[in-house]
Amino acid sequence: MLRFLIRLLDQITLRLGQLFAMACLPLVILVFANSLFRYIFGTGSLWAFEAVTYLFVILMCGLSGWALLMDEHVRVDILYQLLGRRGKAAVDLAGCLFLLFPFLWLLWDRGLPYVQRSWRISEGSVEMSGIPYVWALKTFLLVFVVLTALAGLSLALKSALRLAGDREI
Numbered sequence: 001m002l003r004f005l006i007r008l009l010d011q012i013t014l015r016l017g018q019l020f021a022m023a024c025l026p027l028v029i030l031v032f033a034n035s036l037f038r039y040i041f042g043t044g045s046l047w048a049f050e051a052v053t054y055l056f057v058i059l060m061c062g063l064s065g066w067a068l069l070m071d072e073h074v075r076v077d078i079l080y081q082l083l084g085r086r087g088k089a090a091v092d093l094a095g096c097l098f099l100l101f102p103f104l105w106l107l108w109d110r111g112l113p114y115v116q117r118s119w120r121i122s123e124g125s126v127e128m129s130g131i132p133y134v135w136a137l138k139t140f141l142l143v144f145v146v147l148t149a150l151a152g153l154s155l156a157l158k159s160a161l162r163l164a165g166d167r168e169i
Contacts, residue, residue, distance in 0.1 A: 002157060006169070009154040010069060016147060017066025020059060027055040050131045061140040065147030068155060089162035096156040104145050104152070111141045 030052050038044045067073045080091055115138045117123075124132035161169045 002161065003169070006154050006157050006161075009150050009157075013065040013069045013147065013151045013154065017063055017069070020062025020066075023055050023058045023062065027052065027059060030055065046127050046129050047131060050125060050127070054131060054133075054137055057137055057140050061144035062147065064144050065149075065151035068148060068151035086163060089159040092155055093159035093163065096152050096159070100148070100152045101156075104149050108142065108145045111145065115139055115142055 030048055034044060034048050034052060037048075064073075080088060083091065115135075118135040118138045121135075122132075123134040123138070124130070125134060158169045
């Protein structure tokens, strides 16, 4: 049952990561277009500039769980790399229980009212011609929490199984 849950969490994280990764192409195109119009033609668009920020936020928040799942997140692993399989599992489990999950809970607890307020007032850009969907952008704070929690739960379960002596995980 635990292996099924781990596979399910990993599949959800992987598929959502693939979905969010598709925001990379429009991001690159917009950055290129913004640069082209600004430096070649001497003009620009606030909407296009803000769209780059939106896409970057979507990418970073949407790929957070995938990065954790693939072990591509930032880690200071000077000592971690010297540990064996069980030592790494212990560090990963402790990191999830004492650092990751409390941080995610705090971010959810403080972020939810922030996002709800933004939705309630239909918050838009402070610029007149900016993108009027700041409320949607702020929602990705909660998306970050959920996707990172899914991957963190998978990591914690895998680590617990490794500590229990499971060699297949």
